[in-house]
Amino acid sequence: RRHDVSVVVSWKKNEKFDIGAAWVYGTGNAVTLAYDKYLSLDNYNNYLGGGNMYYQELPYIENVENRNNYRMPSYHRLDISFNFHKKKKWGERTWSLGIYNAYFRQNAFFVYVDYEDYQSPNIGGRQKKVLKQVSLFPGIPYVTYSFRF
Known part of the structure; x- marks a missing residue:
């Protein structure tokens, strides 16, 4: 203050x-506030070992510049x-x-x-x-x- x-x-x-x-x-x-957010994507996961690849959605990541x-x-x-x-x-x-x-x-x-x-x-x-x-x-x-x- x-x-x-x-x-x-x-x-x-x-x-x-x-x-x-x-x-x-x-x-x-x-205070520090995020100015944007991005969807976080996990590594490729193998869907039940069948070789089909998919992204698993994770929580959003907030982007803070300053x-x-x-x-x-x-x-x-x-x-x-x-x-x-x-x-x-x-x-x-x-x-x-x-x-x-x-x-x-x-x-x-x-x-x-x-x-x-x-x-x-x-x-x-x-x-x-x-x-x-x-x-x-x-x-x-x-x-x-x-x-x-």
Whole structure:
């Protein structure tokens, strides 16, 4: 990741209540993705010893030309917290309510290349390369309790 930026803001209304917000931004990580795939063919096999030769199909081999040839989408989120403090005679308790990734952005955890069938008007059935993204959690609310003495 080339750039990481964090902006943190907090506001203390009084001794009992404060609000915090943190915005995090990062440029996308560089990853290596295949740009093409080829059908792998095994050595000639002798079909039941009868002398007929055939190719046995094996999985596709992905062709990678350069390392780090793709940059993932940028990552950003906003975290918000509300903190309620109360002093006790033997310490201080704090209840915190908040949300991680408050605007529910679907940040990419990882990306991969997939192939989908489609019908071309001139050529017939073919496969097109599609880049797919996997995201984890869109937004996570939380409640915490802490006690300091």
